[in-house]
Amino acid sequence: MKESILSLRTAMTSTNGAELTAVSFATAVLQYKQQGLITSLQAMPFTMNSTLQLLIIRLGDCSTPVDAPVPAYVNHGRWLARCECGNSELVDLKELLFMCCGCWNARQDHAWRPVLLPVNRKALEKMLLLRPMENRNWKPGTTMKHLREENAEGLAGRIV
Secondary structure (H helix, E strand, O other): OOOOOEOHHHHOOOOOOOOOOHHHHHHHHHHHHHHHHHHHHHHOOOOOHHHHHHHHOOOOOOOOOOOOOEEEEEEOOEEEEEOOOOOEEEOOOOOOEEOOOOOOOHHHOOOOEEEEOOOOHHHHHHHHOOOOHHHOOEOOOOOHHHHHHHHHHOHHHOOO
């Protein structure tokens, strides 16, 4: 496989052979966590009230994301997006939707959010692929000029 900046689809594989998308991933994680809680409650019939809230979460309609975009960034060669709660998720580069598997986009009432990718994503990836994995980092606002300068100065080869 050609080396690339990883995304949800290139880093993860569905165990049932279905295509893994942002929606199928978040839905499966929520179902897994809810089922795990139900199993725990059957074995020990008490838990924290805040934990029980997990059972009533229903994800919003993915075809109508709310207007609260999440900017993508690259960290150690992976496209990620960070939620306000501090949790980060791999970005699906084909289905630009975000659902935090930590808080389930609680501030947006569990609605999906759009992911913002840079318009020059392919050029950024080419520049980052010249670096060792631990320095394949980019955040919104970092220019191509800055990346080129770092690469030319050899700073990309050091852990910074």
